[in-house]
Amino acid sequence: MIPLFGGISISFFWTDIMIWGLLACIVIWAKIVGRSAQVKAQWHRVFESNTAMIAAIVLMVYFTIALLDSVQIHIAGANTQPGSFLDILLSHLIAATERTYSAPFALTEFNKSTKLSASGEVEQVYLPLQHIHAQASIMLQSVKGFGLGLVISAVLICAHCLYLASRQQSSFKDMVVAVWQKQTKLPWRTAYFTITLITIIMAWLFVLSFSFHVLGTDKVGIDVFYETLKSIRTGVLIGVLTTLVMLPIALTLGITAGLFRGWVDDVIQYIYTTLNSIPGVLLIAAAVLVMQVMINNHPSWMNSTAERADLRLLFLVLILGVTSWTGLCRLLRAETLKISQMEFVVAARAFGVSRAKVISRHILPNVMHIVLISVVLDFSSLVLAEAVLSYVGVGVDPTMNSWGNMINQARLEMARDPMVWWSLFSAFVFMFILVLAANLFSDRVQTVLNPREANN
Amino acid sequence: MLAYIVRRLLFAIPILIGVNLITFALFFMVNTPDDMARAQLGAKQNTPSLIQAWKVSHGYDKPLFFNDKADGLSKISDTLFTQESLKLFMFDFGESDAGRQISSDILQRMVPSLSIALPTFVVGLITNIALALLIVLFRGSVLDSATMVIAVAIMSISGLFYIIAGQVLFSKMLHWVPISGYATGLEGIKFVILPILIGVVAGMGAGVRWYRSLFLEEINKDYVRTAKAKGLSEIAVLFKHVLQNGLLPILTGVVVVIPTLFMGSLIMESFFGIPGLGSYTIDAINSQDFGIVKAMVFLGSVLYIVGLILTDISYTFFDPRVRLNG
Numbered sequence: 001m002i003p004l005f006g007g008i009s010i011s012f013f014w015t016d017i018m019i020w021g022l023l024a025c026i027v028i029w030a031k032i033v034g035r036s037a038q039v040k041a042q043w044h045r046v047f048e049s050n051t052a053m054i055a056a057i058v059l060m061v062y063f064t065i066a067l068l069d070s071v072q073i074h075i076a077g078a079n080t081q082p083g084s085f086l087d088i089l090l091s092h093l094i095a096a097t098e099r100t101y102s103a104p105f106a107l108t109e110f111n112k113s114t115k116l117s118a119s120g121e122v123e124q125v126y127l128p129l130q131h132i133h134a135q136a137s138i139m140l141q142s143v144k145g146f147g148l149g150l151v152i153s154a155v156l157i158c159a160h161c162l163y164l165a166s167r168q169q170s171s172f173k174d175m176v177v178a179v180w181q182k183q184t185k186l187p188w189r190t191a192y193f194t195i196t197l198i199t200i201i202m203a204w205l206f207v208l209s210f211s212f213h214v215l216g217t218d219k220v221g222i223d224v225f226y227e228t229l230k231s232i233r234t235g236v237l238i239g240v241l242t243t244l245v246m247l248p249i250a251l252t253l254g255i256t257a258g259l260f261r262g263w264v265d266d267v268i269q270y271i272y273t274t275l276n277s278i279p280g281v282l283l284i285a286a287a288v289l290v291m292q293v294m295i296n297n298h299p300s301w302m303n304s305t306a307e308r309a310d311l312r313l314l315f316l317v318l319i320l321g322v323t324s325w326t327g328l329c330r331l332l333r334a335e336t337l338k339i340s341q342m343e344f345v346v347a348a349r350a351f352g353v354s355r356a357k358v359i360s361r362h363i364l365p366n367v368m369h370i371v372l373i374s375v376v377l378d379f380s381s382l383v384l385a386e387a388v389l390s391y392v393g394v395g396v397d398p399t400m401n402s403w404g405n406m407i408n409q410a411r412l413e414m415a416r417d418p419m420v421w422w423s424l425f426s427a428f429v430f431m432f433i434l435v436l437a438a439n440l441f442s443d444r445v446q447t448v449l450n451p452r453e454a455n456n
Numbered sequence: 457m458l459a460y461i462v463r464r465l466l467f468a469i470p471i472l473i474g475v476n477l478i479t480f481a482l483f484f485m486v487n488t489p490d491d492m493a494r495a496q497l498g499a500k501q502n503t504p505s506l507i508q509a510w511k512v513s514h515g516y517d518k519p520l521f522f523n524d525k526a527d528g529l530s531k532i533s534d535t536l537f538t539q540e541s542l543k544l545f546m547f548d549f550g551e552s553d554a555g556r557q558i559s560s561d562i563l564q565r566m567v568p569s570l571s572i573a574l575p576t577f578v579v580g581l582i583t584n585i586a587l588a589l590l591i592v593l594f595r596g597s598v599l600d601s602a603t604m605v606i607a608v609a610i611m612s613i614s615g616l617f618y619i620i621a622g623q624v625l626f627s628k629m630l631h632w633v634p635i636s637g638y639a640t641g642l643e644g645i646k647f648v649i650l651p652i653l654i655g656v657v658a659g660m661g662a663g664v665r666w667y668r669s670l671f672l673e674e675i676n677k678d679y680v681r682t683a684k685a686k687g688l689s690e691i692a693v694l695f696k697h698v699l700q701n702g703l704l705p706i707l708t709g710v711v712v713v714i715p716t717l718f719m720g721s722l723i724m725e726s727f728f729g730i731p732g733l734g735s736y737t738i739d740a741i742n743s744q745d746f747g748i749v750k751a752m753v754f755l756g757s758v759l760y761i762v763g764l765i766l767t768d769i770s771y772t773f774f775d776p777r778v779r780l781n782g
Binding site: 270275277279282287290293388403407414419431432436439440443 | 474
């Protein structure tokens with residue numbers, strides 16, 4: 001636990017440490033490659049597309065929410081569970097737990113309950129929800145939310161405009177005009193529209209969530225909007241951290257195999273063919289089953305349910321990483337094989353440049369586009385895989401908020417008539433937006449970084 | 457040709473041994489026979505003597521890799537690893553926790569799995585290729601870009617959504633087909649039609665995109681330009697040249713999948729209550745039946761390796777440039 005001020009201290013789970021560590025790595029990496037004008041120009045080209053800009057902003061919103069949810073804040077004296085920034089922001093929703101299902105914006109519970117009426121008769125009625133403010137006017141709240149969103153986005157946009165103006169040494173007014181008339185190199189106008197739209201929607205949902213359950217409640221009465229937002233962290237973490245595990249293995253083995261050839265190549269090829277030949281889901285399932293037995297045999301490893309869930313997420317990420325490096329490794333091996341026979345590498349070797357330097361100077365920069373493309377592509381498939389794995393029962397801990405768990409729970413209620421649709425709906429929509437943004441962004445990255453396939 | 461096949465089959469042996477090593481490491485080293493015995497016997501009766509008795513009765517009382525009590529070759533052969541691997545290589549998967557023969561269960565359940573997987577595969581392949589050809593015909597037009605946007609959207613939707621939405625729409629609301637179940641013969645059609653349809657639609661996004669890029673690569677080649685220059689119509693070029701030449705790369709991606717069709721689909725089968733290998737595996741995972749999971753891992757690897765070999769062989773039939781001697 002790290003004490004901050006006024007009795008507030010923070011702590012981190014293992015996965016929290018990993019995600020912040022990864023963020024630090026990305027910042028450092030960006031600083032290093034940012035020095036090269038060529039790389040800068042390439043990324044500039046990525047963001048020149050409107051779609052890529054919108055997708056990137058959506059991805060950034062998801063990542064920010066995941067990061068907000070990746071720190072544990074303990075408040076001395078308060079007898080509540082430690083929570084994240086997101087929990088504090090949504091504390092009114094944690095408190096507003098109902099008894100059972102209720103539809104979005106509903107005033108009463110979803111099912112009739114038995115109640116003793118005043119005259120002593122037993123009757124079936126829809127009980128009113130306890131934590132909503134039915135007298136609140138949706139119209140007024142909507143206007144409030146809309147206004148809040150507009151103010152926040154205006155502040156964000158003005159700050160960014162000021163920053164742009166100071167960098168290009170023009171006046172703020174000129175900058176605004178330039179953005180509006182689409183005279184900037186990057187499509188900032190589109191970006192600003194996207195930001196405004198997202199903030200307004202989020203502020204609207206946020207303001208309304210004080211008076212209603214905007215996305216309904218689930219079986220045990222937990223607000224679905226809260227559940228869905230909490231699930232973002234799980235989805236994003238699985239997508240991102242798996243890459244962190246898989247990348248070093250794929251890079252080391254792929255480049256080694258391509259560069260050294262001979263028996264080293266044979267051994268590495270053997271390893272990935274073997275791993276590849278085991279059906280992916282089954283390998284993951286087997287590893288997760290074994291891990292469950294291990295965790296059950298060592299209850300002393302963790303102190304709380306949350307910690308156990310986190311440990312399980314960590315193991316899941318490790319397992320996914322170990323089972324998913326083979327594809328990238330094969331690509332890297334082939335590319336290294338090709339590059340290492342090109343004249344400039346042969347010449348460098350002839351001049352006596354060391355192997356390590358050849359790798360860092362010539363090979364790594366030239367395979368970076370393959371790494372980037374596969375990382376962005378893998379992200380979306382991993383987010384989708386989480387839902388399937390949780391359904392099969394080998395995903396994240398059942399107590400952890402995740403889209404897979406939400407779908408799995410709601411699926412059991414499908415036979416109900418009328419249907420309980422809102423849990424499924426929320427999980428699928430939030431997942432769809434994230435995956436769609438990732439797919440669109442990866443398409444653009446692929447077009448720009450891999451010119452050979454650009455025309456397709 | 458025969459020599460080549462034999463050589464490829466021999467190459468498969470070290471890979472299968474590797475697969476065995478991984479499954480063995482997972483199921484016996486991390487989760488030792490002692491742990492298994494304790495889990496099976498329950499908390500009340502896990503005295504050392506009972507555990508030993510359980511291990512003996514299941515044949516798990518031997519050392520893992522190296523038996524220093526035996527002599528000669530049996531130092532290695534009289535171990536748990538050799539014993540377990542040999543059983544797998546003979547396709548003797550032993551008994552499940554429920555006391556049924558896993559091998560006969562698998563044989564029985566292959567047919568329902570295939571009745572979903574095979575039609576999904578064939579119909580999906582044909583629709584994807586046909587759609588891709590159609591889009592390539594109209595390449596660069598609004599239709600092309602619109603289809604690509606739809607394809608990305610289809611790819612971005614979770615597979616679970618298609619299944620749940622399909623069941624709600626066609627079974628619950630329209631009552632066209634039963635929600636779940638399975639029957640043999642013509643009776644069975646009403647049970648398998650929805651899973652097949654869903655499988656085809658869910659795979660369409662990625663499939664159409666893949667075949668489209670494949671055909672586009674082909675269409676930029678010189679022979680297509682020549683064919684057009686001699687006056688062949690666009691459609692004739694597409695069907696006569698592009699499709700035929702595109703078959704080879706299609707083959708690489710497709711043949712390797714065919715044997716694994718036997719494994720069925722985990723999610724689809726459990727949602728639709730089809731008694732195939734997919735739902736068998738899921739049930740085994742949920743009830744932590746390690747014997748079945750191990751058998752399925754091995755079977756899956758064998759089928760995948762068979763697929764790889766079939767891919768290599770099928771090359772020789774379709775592409776005379778490929779020589780198998782090298």
